[in-house]
Amino acid sequence: MSTTVLSFADASEARRAAAAILRQGRFHPPSVPRPLHGLLHAIGTAASSVGHWIEHAVDRIGRIVPGGPVVVWVLLGLLLIVAIALTARRYARRGLERERGGGGAGGAAARERAADLEREALRAEQDGRYADAVRIRFRAGLATLAERGAISPPRSIPTGELARTLRSEDFDALARRFDEIAYGAATAAEQDAEEARRRWTTVVTGRESR
Numbered sequence: 001m002s003t004t005v006l007s008f009a010d011a012s013e014a015r016r017a018a019a020a021i022l023r024q025g026r027f028h029p030p031s032v033p034r035p036l037h038g039l040l041h042a043i044g045t046a047a048s049s050v051g052h053w054i055e056h057a058v059d060r061i062g063r064i065v066p067g068g069p070v071v072v073w074v075l076l077g078l079l080l081i082v083a084i085a086l087t088a089r090r091y092a093r094r095g096l097e098r099e100r101g102g103g104g105a106g107g108a109a110a111r112e113r114a115a116d117l118e119r120e121a122l123r124a125e126q127d128g129r130y131a132d133a134v135r136i137r138f139r140a141g142l143a144t145l146a147e148r149g150a151i152s153p154p155r156s157i158p159t160g161e162l163a164r165t166l167r168s169e170d171f172d173a174l175a176r177r178f179d180e181i182a183y184g185a186a187t188a189a190e191q192d193a194e195e196a197r198r199r200w201t202t203v204v205t206g207r208e209s210r
Helices: 006-024 035-064 070-098 103-113 114-126 132-147 157-168 169-182 191-204
Strands: none
Touching: 035 070, 103 191, 114 132, 114 191, 132 169, 132 191, 157 169
16 A cells, blocks of 8 residues: 655645636636726715715704704704705796796797697597696686786796686686696596686686676
């Protein structure tokens, strides 16, 4: 029976061979390009710095405000809610202005195309596009009122001001439903289109009882 003994040199050679094999690419995950790594790291660092600055400022203000930092954080939250509400209101008003035909020359164009808008609303209603019918008929109704001199050209007049001018329960109902459908994502049905047509007839003819 013979016994083979590995020399120190043989062991070293074996380790070098094993290390060479382990350095091969198949034993390492591929390098993935990260073109946005630097930018994202910079944004994260900036955001962290701003966060620390705000936290430090709140702590300093909290030392002189009754209630401490908790009250300051609550006030900041309320300010943020108010800012979001004002921004949403601004965009809603801009959307309403677009629905009415825009401003400037667009307001004059709306006065000239009241009948065209009414025909377009009728086609939408006949095609089953009831939400479009409600929106277009709202524009047509405002344009008709402007043509008859009941209101100024509907460029950027707030709905509340129109309601005070017209003093019409039908118009108030039309405006509420228009907002729900145009901005509240409410589903419009055939009844909405029919009611819009009926109520606008009473508004523009002035036959509504006060």
